[in-house]
Structure formats: structure tokens, C-alpha cells
Amino acid sequence: xxxxxxxxxxxxxxxxxxxxxxxxxxxxxxxxxxxxxxxxxxxxxxxxxxxxxxxxxxxxxxxxxxxxxxxxxxxxxxxxxxxxxxxxxxxxxxxxxxxxxxxxxxxxxxxxxxxxxxxxxxxxxxxxxxxxxxxxxxxxxxxxxxxxxxxxxxxxxxxxxxxxxxxxxxxxxxxxxxxxxxxxxxxxxxxxxxxxxxxxxxxxxxxxxxxxxxxxxxxxxxxxxxxxxxxxxxxxxxxxxxxxxxxxxxxxxxxxxxxxxxxxxxxxxxxxxxxxxxxxxxxxxxxxxxxxxxxxxxxxxxxxxx
Amino acid sequence: xxxxxxxxxxxxxxxxxxxxxxxxxxxxxxxxxxxxxxxxxxxxxxxxxxxxxxxxxxxxxxxxxxxxxxxxxxxxxxxxxxxxxxxxxxxxxxxxxxxxxxxxxxxxxxxxxxxxxxxxxxxxxxxxxxxxxxxxxxxxxxxxxxxxxxxxxxxxxxxxxxxxxxxxxxxxxxxxxxxxxxxxxxxxxxxxxxxxxxxxxxxxxxxxxxxxxxxxxxxxxxxxxxxxxxxxxxxxxxxxxxxxxxxxxxxxxxxxxxxxxxxxxxxxxxxxxxxxxxxxxxxxxxxxxxxxxxxxxxxxxxxxxxxxxxxxxxxxxxxxxxxxxxxxxxxxxxxxxxxxxxxxxxxxxxxxxxxxxxxxxxxxxxxxxxxxxxxxxxxxxxxxxxxxxxxxx
Numbered sequence: 020x021x022x023x024x025x026x027x028x029x030x031x032x033x034x035x036x037x038x039x040x041x042x043x044x045x046x047x048x049x050x051x052x053x054x055x056x057x058x059x060x061x062x063x064x065x066x067x068x069x070x071x072x073x074x075x076x077x078x079x080x081x082x083x084x085x086x087x088x089x090x091x092x093x094x095x096x097x098x099x100x101x102x103x104x105x106x107x108x109x110x111x112x113x114x115x116x117x118x119x120x121x122x123x124x125x126x127x128x129x130x131x132x133x134x135x136x137x138x139x140x141x142x143x144x145x146x147x148x149x150x151x152x153x154x155x156x157x158x159x160x161x162x163x164x165x166x167x168x169x170x171x172x173x174x175x176x177x178x179x180x181x182x183x184x185x186x187x188x189x190x191x192x193x194x195x196x197x198x199x200x201x202x203x204x205x206x207x208x209x210x211x212x213x214x215x216x217x218x219x220x221x222x223x224x225x226x227x228x229x230x231x232x233x234x235x236x237x238x239x240x241x242x243x244x245x246x247x248x249x250x251x252x253x254x255x256x257x258x259x260x261x262x263x264x265x266x267x268x269x270x271x272x273x274x275x276x277x278x279x280x281x282x283x284x285x286x287x288x289x290x291x292x293x294x295x296x297x298x299x300x301x302x303x304x305x306x307x308x309x310x311x312x313x314x315x316x317x318x319x320x321x322x323x324x325x
Numbered sequence: 326x327x328x329x330x331x332x333x334x335x336x337x338x339x340x341x342x343x344x345x346x347x348x349x350x351x352x353x354x355x356x357x358x359x360x361x362x363x364x365x366x367x368x369x370x371x372x373x374x375x376x377x378x379x380x381x382x383x384x385x386x387x388x389x390x391x392x393x394x395x396x397x398x399x400x401x402x403x404x405x406x407x408x409x410x411x412x413x414x415x416x417x418x419x420x421x422x423x424x425x426x427x428x429x430x431x432x433x434x435x436x437x438x439x440x441x442x443x444x445x446x447x448x449x450x451x452x453x454x455x456x457x458x459x460x461x462x463x464x465x466x467x468x469x470x471x472x473x474x475x476x477x478x479x480x481x482x483x484x485x486x487x488x489x490x491x492x493x494x495x496x497x498x499x500x501x502x503x504x505x506x507x508x509x510x511x512x513x514x515x516x517x518x519x520x521x522x523x524x525x526x527x528x529x530x531x532x533x534x535x536x537x538x539x540x541x542x543x544x545x546x547x548x549x550x551x552x553x554x555x556x557x558x559x560x561x562x563x564x565x566x567x568x569x570x571x572x573x574x575x576x577x578x579x580x581x582x583x584x585x586x587x588x589x590x591x592x593x594x595x596x597x598x599x600x601x602x603x604x605x606x607x608x609x610x611x612x613x614x615x616x617x618x619x620x621x622x623x624x625x626x627x628x629x630x631x632x633x634x635x636x637x638x639x640x641x642x643x644x645x646x647x648x649x650x651x652x653x654x655x656x657x658x659x660x661x662x663x664x665x666x667x668x669x670x671x672x673x674x675x676x677x678x679x680x681x682x683x684x685x686x687x688x689x690x691x692x693x694x695x696x697x698x699x700x701x702x703x704x705x706x707x708x709x710x711x712x713x714x715x716x717x718x
Contacts (some may be wrong), residue, residue: 095459099442117456117571119520121442122412123422314704 024049027299050074052102052183057112058085058162061105062130063306064173067198069180072187076101085298086160089114103183105176109136111160128175129162135171136162137229161296165230166206170199205310209235211297212317215324222261222270222289227296240265246274255283269320292316329677333684343657344689347650351693352700355644358636359697360704365632367708369625375511376621381421381590381598383411383605386613391672393620396587398512399428399436407612409521413581415590418604420597424589427524428516435470437517439524439585445506447591450513454478455504461523461531461574462566463503469514471505478502481565482517484527498527499565511565513605525583526566526574533563533574590614654686 056062056072062077069075078094080083090098095118098104104120106112108129129136137159163169177195181188213235223232226241240261244250250258270284271294281291293316295301297309304312328683334458384392385405394400406429415423424447427439442457444450445465455478460463466476476482484498497656500519508514525531563570576583592598605614668678 092459096456099459113572116522116572116576117461119442119460119463119522121446122416123443284570 041051048290053100054103054105054180054183055098055101056105057115058107058163059297059301060169060306061107061172061176062300064169064176064198065105065180068173068177068191068194068238069184069187070190070194072184073103074181079299081300081302083299086111088112090118095119103179105179107160107162107172108132109158109160109162111162126175126179128172128179129168132168132171135165135168137233139229141227159226159229161227161298162230163227164296165234166202166209167234168230170202173198173202176276201307204313205307206261208314212314212321213237215321216317217271220265220267222258222265222267224272224276226271227273228294231294239271240267244276244280246272249277249279263325290320291322329680329684330688332681333688336681337685337688343653347653347689348692348696350646350650351690352696354639355693355697356700357639357643359701361632361636363641363701363704364708365629367705370623371627373618373621376617379417379589379617380592381601381614382617383407383415383423383588383590383612383614384586386611389613389615389620390624392587392613392615393617395428395587396426397617399438399516401431401436402412403429403586406586407588408581409583409585410581411612412585412588415601417587418601419588419593420601421592424591425521425585426587426589427585429584429586430487430524430527432517433474433485435466435473435515435517435564437464437484437519437524437527438666439519439521439527441521444518444589444659447589448509448511450509451507452504453507455502458503458518458520458523459522459528460571462498462500462564464500464523465504465506465518466502467506467514467518470517471502476502476505476512478504487568496534497564498523499679521585522576523566525576529585531576532575532577533566533570578607624663658682 032047051071052073054065054075056065056075056077057158058079059077063074065073065075076097077085078090078097079088098118100122101124104125106115106125106127119166139157139159163172166325173195179189180191184191216235217236221237221239223239223241224244224246226243228239231237232239242254242258242261244254267289269290269292271292273294273296275293276284276291284291293315295309297306301309369474376393379397382392382396384396385407387405391400391402391403395403406496409425412423412425415421422443424441424443425439426444428436429439430437438444445457452465453468453471464482466474466482470482471477475480481499482502484500486497500517500523508515519527522531549704563573590598590601592601602614602616604610605612665678668681669675
């Protein structure tokens with residue numbers, strides 16, 4: 020029997036539990052959903068509509084133009100982790116085409132406004148071989164300067180936020196209506212000023228006012244000058260040539276121009292006005308306060324006739 | 326009874342070699358069909374797990390098996406291509422999420438899979454080091470790829486040309502490894518993952534080159550008009566995407582028409598999946614939608630049929646083995662006639678002697694059954710690990 024006991028190996032029971040594949044830990048974030056945007060107007064719209072129920076992040080550094088900014092890898096990783104990424108569309112932020120983001124979290128806020136986008140004339144394309152593939156011209160990017168398009172984008176932001184937080188739809192809708200009211204009031208005031216400007220010829224320092232010009236039917240001509248740079252002699256010659264057919268008395272800038280530029284323009288009988296596109300977060304105030312300041316500048320330059 | 330068992334046991338121990346051969350033979354005959362069934366069952370479960378984890382696949386009309394094998398296991402043969410707009414259509418339907426797949430290119434023997442970030446979260450793939458790809462030209466490698474190629478985060482891998490003699494083809498693209506996945510014991514371990522746009526760059530649909538408007542690129546210009554510059558074939562295109570040249574990379578044409586091998590469809594719920602499948606039921610539809618579970622099930626049915634033939638063969642061999650063992654036993658009885666006569670003469674009754682002989686047979690059968698059971702249990706317990714570490718790698 021001893022020997023029988025020694026050969027009691029009939030069943031080998033494995034005591035330890037089966038080896039399990041290590042669970043992939045998924046990052047769980049505390050706090051509200053994160054909404055990233057590619058420019059400040061969209062961040063403003065999202066903040067106005069969502070209030071505190073989401074965390075709105077626009078990570079571009081102060082002072083850079085978000086349209087041409089290329090975020091570093093760490094910032095791209097933040098965009099990847101966001102619950103929602105609001106895109107401007109119309110080719111804004113070309114870096115989007117060169118990074119990897121989760122398609123299911125991207126929202127193109129101007130997708131439904133495609134018919135209203137303005138193609139950029141005079142853009143030089145290229146092709147490979149006489150019959151090969153070719154590139155297409157771009158579209159104008161500052162869609163929010165047309166208040167009607169801005170309202171459309173705000174509604175797209177609302178729709179995206181409701182999909183993210185459906186339980187907050189009622190609050191979102193109330194805040195969207197308030198935002199639309201502010202935008203429409205701004206639009207009416209700009210229309211009043213535009214009526215006073217009428218057909219007067221205007222110059223624009225930079226080709227970023229296409230939607231603004233179209234919305235209010237301005238008679239405008241764009242050059243390609245930078246506010247913080249003194250124009251070259253060639254640029255002054257081009258301006259003089261343009262003035263022969265487009266005799267403007269005002270030049271509208273996206274930022275405070277160089278003092279020497281201002282004085283030289285004044286010598287040519289051209290006044291300077293600053294109308295900030297508000298693509299990035301302002302040093303003070305917000306999108307609406309910036310636009311109201313823009314309005315005030317125009318109203319001051321073109322006061323109601325007595 | 327104890328004395329009978331004792332004598333039977335002592336006889337078997339004394340003739341240990343004969344006993345060992347008999348026990349081994351009968352153990353194998355019992356274990357082979359059972360163990361084979363366990364291994365096949367576990368392998369099937371492993372294969373089916375991959376298929377079950379993929380709700381639906383959209384691809385070009387054609388072989389569902391080719392579509393499933395390329396999409397699930399990244400087989401070298403890829404199906405007819407579909408447009409990227411198929412993924413957009415699925416996503417815009419609101420019925421499902423769409424994950425694009427472009428599993429066409431290779432880096433040596435490893436498949437390069439163009440996809441989106443959603444692929445990693447869908448398959449619950451974690452990172453042993455690094456991060457997902459962030460910009461074009463970056464890639465994420467599976468654990469087995471990292472081991473085989475000796476690469477880690479920060480190293481590079483290069484795509485292979487589709488044909489060796491394609492002199493006018495696209496130059497291989499050197500890609501930076503941004504992350505290495507944790508071992509998943511799935512075909513993902515063997516793959517290199519890139520953004521689908523990077524896969525299009527590998528194909529040559531997107532590229533980067535000097536700005537043709539600049540003087541330095543004059544040698545690459547064929548002709549120019551006021552609004553278009555035509556490049557010639559000597560224009561050098563970059564074969565690596567770096568921080569310095571990434572802005573130059575672009576695509577020509579509408580991305581909606583760019584190619585995919587499949588779209589991985591994740592329905593919001595069962596009803597949405599049924600509705601979606603109904604939309605592809607039309608015979609005139611340009612693409613098809615398949616349930617990978619159904620396709621792999623049909624494949625496994627075929628394999629299981631082969632298994633049944635093997636089992637039948639083993640059973641026949643087993644019967645022959647048992648017959649041989651019986652013959653050995655009978656011959657053994659003849660050789661032991663003097664021993665049996667001695668037991669009878671010293672007072673053993675015929676029934677008792679017969680009991681002892683039968684006890685020998687019973688002990689051999691019992692030992693064989695026990696060994697076969699033990700080996701089967703070990704197979705069941707360690708089979709998945711063996712399959713994962715040897716069969717699947």
C-alpha cells in the first residue's frame with residue numbers, strides 16, 4: 020500500500036489560477052470632458068455654450084497665428100486625448116492634415132457651410148508632369164469674420180457638445196441662444212457702419228478679411244503687409260500703383276502697424292484702422308469684446324452723419 | 326482481493342519494461358484523439374476570439390475569406406481596394422464608428438497597417454513604451470516586431486517596395502518608431518501601425534518635395550504658367566518625414582477617393598448593425614459587408630472536418646494497438662503456463678488465478694487512463710500558453 024500511495028499521481032491539479040493577460044490600463048481622466056479647439060473663436064463659442072460642464076482648451080501660445088501654428092508632439096498628444104476637437108474647416112490649421120487624431124472626435128464646424136466658403140484667387144498651384152496630379156487652390160480661412168458663418172459654426176459647436184453631454188442640452192441651448200443674440204446684435208451694428216461706409220474704397224493690410232468684405236459688401240483691396248514690419252520699397256511701389264485704380268482713404272490692419280508705416284500712409288492721405296481678426300486669445304477681454312472694439316473703431320472712423 | 330492486487334502489481338513491476346511499453350502505448354491511444362481535440366478547440370477559440378472581437382468589415386465585393394484574413398490577420402494577399410469615402414459613409418450614417426484599414430504594404434515580412442487612433446482603443450492595445458503616432462511618418466510597432474527587428478521607441482523602420490524591379494516606383498519611406506505595444510498575443514504583435522495617411526505616402530499618393538516656387542527648385546520645374554507650376558520627373562521627393570520638411574508633405578486630389586483595404590465597423594448597437602448590413606445587401610452595391618465570425622466559422626468547419634479524418638485514423642490505429650496488446654497478453658499467458666500451474670498446485674483456485682491475471686490488465690488500463698487524463702489536463706492548462714508562444718509567434 021505504501022508503494023500504491025507513492026504512485027498516487029492520477030490527477031495533477033494545478034492550484035494556481037490560469038495566467039491572465041495583463042489588463043491594459045486605460046487612462047481615466049478625472050473631471051469634465053476636454054474640448055480642444057484650433058482657434059480662439061471656436062474656444063469662445065464652446066466656453067459660452069458649455070459653461071463649466073466641459074473644459075475648453077486652446078493651447079496655441081499667445082502671440083502666434085493659430086492658422087500657421089504647428090503644435091509640438093506633446094501638444095498633439097493632448098489633442099489626441101481630448102474628448103472633442105473642434106476644427107474650423109476651410110483649410111484652417113494645415114497641421115491637422117499632418118497629424119494623427121481620432122476621426123470620431125473631430126468636428127469640422129464649417130462642414131455644413133461648404134457652399135459659403137470663398138476660394139482664394141491668385142493662388143499658385145503645382146502639378147507633376149503635364150497630365151499628372153495637381154494641387155488645388157485654398158479657401159479663405161477666417162470664416163468667423165462673417166457673423167452669419169460664425170452663427171453656423173456656433174451651432175455646429177452646440178451640436179457637438181450635445182452629443183458629448185446630452186444631459187446638458189437644455190442649458191447648452193439657452194446659452195447658444197444668448198450667444199446668437201450677441202452675434203446678431205453685433206452683425207446689425209456692423210451693417211449700420213457698413214451702410215455708412217457704402218462704396219468707399221478700403222485697403223486691407225492682409226488677405227484675411229475676405230468673409231468680412233463679402234458680408235458687408237465692402238469695396239476692398241488687400242495687400243500682404245505685416246503690422247510689425249516696415250513695408251519694402253517694392254511694396255510701397257505696388258501700393259502706389261494700386262491706389263491709381265483704387266483710391267482708398269483708409270487701410271485696415273489686423274494689428275497696430277509700425278509707426279513709420281502709419282506716418283507714411285498719413286502722408287499719402289490714408290488713415291489706419293485696426294480691426295483684429297481675433298484668431299488667437301486677446302491679451303485682455305474676449306472674442307465679443309474684441310469684436311465690439313473693432314466695431315467702435317469703425318464707428319469712430321465713420322460716424323453717423325449729423 | 327488485496328492479495329490478488331498485490332501479486333498482479335508485483336508481476337507488473339518485475340516486468341517493468343513490458344509494463345511501461347504497454348502503458349505508454351495505451352496512454353497515447355487514449356490521449357491522441359482527446360488531446361488533439363483540446364488543442365484544436367483552444368486554437369479555434371483563439372482564432373475565433375479575433376473574429377468575434379471584430380463586429381463587421383466593409384470591403385470590396387469578392388472573397389469574404391480574403392477580406393477577413395487580410396483585415397484580421399494581415400495576410401500578404403490583400404483584397405480589391407475600396408475608397409476612403411466608404412469609411413466616411415459608415416461614420417456619417419450615425420449607426421457605427423468606422424476604423425479605416427489599409428493593410429497592403431510590408432516592411433520586410435512585417436505587415437504595415439494604415440489605420441487610425443481608434444484602432445488601439447478598440448482592441449484595447451496598451452503601450453510598453455512610447456506613445457501612439459502623432460505626426461505623419463511615425464509608426465507604432467507590435468511587441469514581436471520590436472523583438473524581431475531589435476527596435477524601440479526612437480528607432481526607425483523602413484517600408485519595402487512592392488516589387489523589386491519597380492525602378493520608377495516609390496522610394497521606401499523611413500518611419501520613426503513612436504511607440505511599442507504591449508504583447509497582446511494577437512496578430513497585432515506582428516504588425517507595424519501607421520496613420521492611414523502615412524500609408525498613402527508609402528504608396529506615393531502623398532509626398533513632400535521642395536517648394537517649386539523657390540529658386541532652389543528650378544531644376545525640378547518643367548514649365549510654369551501664371552497660376553500653375555509643372556514639375557518634371559527629376560524632382561526629388563523626400564523619403565523621410567522630419568520636422569524640417571513635414572510642412573511640405575501634401576496630397577493631390579480628393580482624399581475621399583484614396584484607397585483602403587477594409588473598414589472596421591463598430592455598430593452602436595445590434596439594431597444599428599442589422600440596419601447597416603441591410604444597406605449592403607443590394608446586389609448592385611459596390612462593396613460588401615461581412616461578419617468575420619461567420620467567415621472564420623466556415624473556415625474552421627473545414628479544418629475540423631480534416632481533424633475528424635485524423636481522429637478516425639487515430640482510432641483505427643488505436644484498435645490495431647489494442648488488438649496487438651491483446652495478442653501480447655495472450656502470448657504472455659502461454660509463456661506463463663508453468664507459473665499458472667505452480668499457482669494452482671500450491672493451492673490457488675482457478676477463479677483466483679484468473680482474477681490475478683485480469684487485475685494485471687486492469688492495472689495497466691487504469692495507469693494508462695490516469696496518465697492520459699493527466700497529460701490532457703496539462704494540455705488544457707498550458708495549451709493556450711504554448712499556442713501563444715510557439716504557434717502564434
